[in-house]
Amino acid sequence: MSAERYDVVFIGSGINSLAGAALLARGGRRVLVLERENRLGGAIWTAEITQPGFVHEVLASWHPLFVGSAAYAELADELHALGLEYLNTELPTGWLGPDGRAAFLTTTHERNVEELEALAPGDGAAWDATVAQFMPNADLSFGVLTTELWSRAGAGLATKAYRRLGRRGLVEFGGNVLVSARDWLTETFDSSSTHGLLAPWVLHTGLGPEAAVSGFMTQVIAVAIELGGMPVPKGGGVKLVDALAGIVRAGGGAFETGRDVEAILVENGKATGVRADDGETIATSRVVANVTPTQLYGRLLAGADLPEAAREAGRRFRYGRAEMQIHFALDEAPSWDGDDRLGQTAVVHLTPGLDGVSRAVNEAERGLLPAEATVVVGQPLAVDPSRAPDGKGILWIQLQELPRRPTGDAAGEIDTRDGAWTDELKERYADRIQARIARHVPNLESALLKRVVLSPTDIERADVNLVGGDIYSGSCALDQNLLWRPRPSLPGHTTPIRGVYHIGASTHPGPGLGAGSGTIVAQALLRENRARLALSGLGRHLG
Ligand SMILES: Cc1cc2nc3c(=O)[nH]c(=O)nc-3n(C[C@H](O)[C@H](O)[C@H](O)COP(=O)(O)OP(=O)(O)OC[C@H]3O[C@@H](n4cnc5c(N)ncnc54)[C@H](O)[C@@H]3O)c2cc1C
Numbered sequence: 001m002s003a004e005r006y007d008v009v010f011i012g013s014g015i016n017s018l019a020g021a022a023l024l025a026r027g028g029r030r031v032l033v034l035e036r037e038n039r040l041g042g043a044i045w046t047a048e049i050t051q052p053g054f055v056h057e058v059l060a061s062w063h064p065l066f067v068g069s070a071a072y073a074e075l076a077d078e079l080h081a082l083g084l085e086y087l088n089t090e091l092p093t094g095w096l097g098p099d100g101r102a103a104f105l106t107t108t109h110e111r112n113v114e115e116l117e118a119l120a121p122g123d124g125a126a127w128d129a130t131v132a133q134f135m136p137n138a139d140l141s142f143g144v145l146t147t148e149l150w151s152r153a154g155a156g157l158a159t160k161a162y163r164r165l166g167r168r169g170l171v172e173f174g175g176n177v178l179v180s181a182r183d184w185l186t187e188t189f190d191s192s193s194t195h196g197l198l199a200p201w202v203l204h205t206g207l208g209p210e211a212a213v214s215g216f217m218t219q220v221i222a223v224a225i226e227l228g229g230m231p232v233p234k235g236g237g238v239k240l241v242d243a244l245a246g247i248v249r250a251g252g253g254a255f256e257t258g259r260d261v262e263a264i265l266v267e268n269g270k271a272t273g274v275r276a277d278d279g280e281t282i283a284t285s286r287v288v289a290n291v292t293p294t295q296l297y298g299r300l301l302a303g304a305d306l307p308e309a310a311r312e313a314g315r316r317f318r319y320g321r322a323e324m325q326i327h328f329a330l331d332e333a334p335s336w337d338g339d340d341r342l343g344q345t346a347v348v349h350l351t352p353g354l355d356g357v358s359r360a361v362n363e364a365e366r367g368l369l370p371a372e373a374t375v376v377v378g379q380p381l382a383v384d385p386s387r388a389p390d391g392k393g394i395l396w397i398q399l400q401e402l403p404r405r406p407t408g409d410a411a412g413e414i415d416t417r418d419g420a421w422t423d424e425l426k427e428r429y430a431d432r433i434q435a436r437i438a439r440h441v442p443n444l445e446s447a448l449l450k451r452v453v454l455s456p457t458d459i460e461r462a463d464v465n466l467v468g469g470d471i472y473s474g475s476c477a478l479d480q481n482l483l484w485r486p487r488p489s490l491p492g493h494t495t496p497i498r499g500v501y502h503i504g505a506s507t508h509p510g511p512g513l514g515a516g517s518g519t520i521v522a523q524a525l526l527r528e529n530r531a532r533l534a535l536s537g538l539g540r541h542l543g
Contacts, residue, residue: 025251
């Protein structure tokens with residue numbers, strides 16, 4: 001094996017690795033990032049996949065989590081100097097029901113209060129109260145999502161909460177965290193339009209509206225949208241990837257793409273390096289694996305001496321619903337029927353409302369193609385017009401309620417055969433969705449230049465961590481979330497092997513572009529190195 005040239009080797013180049021590597025490189029650590037695909041970024045993939053001049057986010061698109069992250073707070077100046085520019089909008093999200101009723105959430109609190117009050121007397125006041133109650137403890141809510149919970153920092157957060165809220169207050173806070181979206185929405189707001197506006201956001205946390213914690217997650221997202229809008233990098237997510245990679249390179253770090261790591265090398269319970277699938281080995285005592293637990297324990301550490309709990313965590317880690325993406329390139333801007341604001345809104349959800357989301361989630365979880373899916377209509381040009389030639393249109397469509405292996409169609413129209421996501425199946429399902437959108441966007445089909453559909457199988461092919469097309473790399477049900485992610489038997493980011501750290505969407509704080517797990521581990525490694533340097537300095541001094 002070659003001599004150790006790198007302090008830390010990352011497996012995979014998703015946002016968590018890129019942010020973690022950038023923080024470490026900036027802190028003087030020599031880092032290497034190994035990526036099996038021929039591009040960096042994992043689920044951030046910007047490409048002209050329909051027509052030249054139409055810049056699509058093939059997978060992830062919206063960056064509120066990154067812009068609100070600890071990594072961005074730390075790296076923003078350098079990222080901007082390297083060409084990253086965030087654009088934003090005052091109209092981040094809206095809802096459109098089948099009967100043409102619509103509702104919007106803006107970035108101005110007073111406008112939101114007015115908007116919701118107009119939907120049902122009292123709903124505006126309820127929103128005002130929601131934000132007023134949320135804000136004084138926002139540091140605790142966001143803290144849960146940015147802290148290593150099984151650690152001194154996690155204990156510190158709990159102590160802070162106890163000191164501030166007292167025993168009863170803490171119990172109440174915890175209870176409010178557990179509430180489902182259905183219970184929170186129906187207890188708080190009267191209008192079914194308000195429910196329709198907020199309920200679909202639960203899908204973006206990997207949950208359904210009846211799941212524990214989904215009410216808390218909906219509140220966090222709704223408040224975050226009001227505060228932060230729907231930022232995207234000008235020119236696409238690739239600009240963030242390039243800028244983070246620039247920080248790594250400037251700090252002496254390196255990237256190798258087309259490098260599938262097949263094993264983490266271990267001696268005496270400690271990491272000694274990694275081996276790529278071409279047989280080459282790279283020596284290092286710190287490996288940060290941005291993979292699923294299935295891959296970590298079932299492949300990369302298959303040859304290591306592991307406790308049964310680790311093997312079991314790898315075997316029992318559950319994946320969530322599958323997802324599909326549809327990309328439209330249009331010869332003109334989509335012209336929406338109804339409220340003028342629809343065409344300027346970054347993310348519009350088409351659904352009958354809370355019950356519509358609930359029904360589609362339930363159908364997907366029972367293996368069915370939903371009869372009336374929640375259609376997430378992303379309009380990147382509403383925020384960044386530079387992504388298409390003047391006057392043209394782009395739609396980014398996301399369908400988050402799909403089975404990984406369909407056993408039937410809730411509408412009784414599509415033959416799902418043996419459950420495989422064939423090209424025929426994805427195109428037929430995309431036809432149903434296209435017809436739904438066309439009911440509200442009458443020029444969709446006449447303006448259509450090209451449609452590209454990615455099935456759950458295509459999505460996994462693009463990023464091996466998205467198992468079965470689960471875009472969140474593992475079910476976010478409570479027993480695999482927060483304190484218990486990735487698995488109750490093995491939570492957090494350390495592993496039974498010394499020097500091997502586990503990051504990525506499968507680990508706390510879960511999926512999204514917040515770079516939380518990469519940041520938590522980078523900070524821990526920077527502290528560890530500081531402690532080691534201090535000790536060696538002391539040793540020299542004493543010697
Ligand atoms: C379709 C889609 C839409 C989304 N939309 C949004 C959005 O708008 N906003 C948002 O905040 N989040 C969104 N998400 C979620 C978010 O993108 C992901 O949770 C996040 O990007 C995951 O980052 P990660 O660091 O876990 O790694 P990933 O992005 O999953 O990257 C992991 C990388 O590791 C590589 N890898 C795995 N194993 C190996 C190996 N053995 N050797 C070498 N390389 C390996 C993979 O090839 C991959 O490139 C979306 C996700 C998808 C798929």
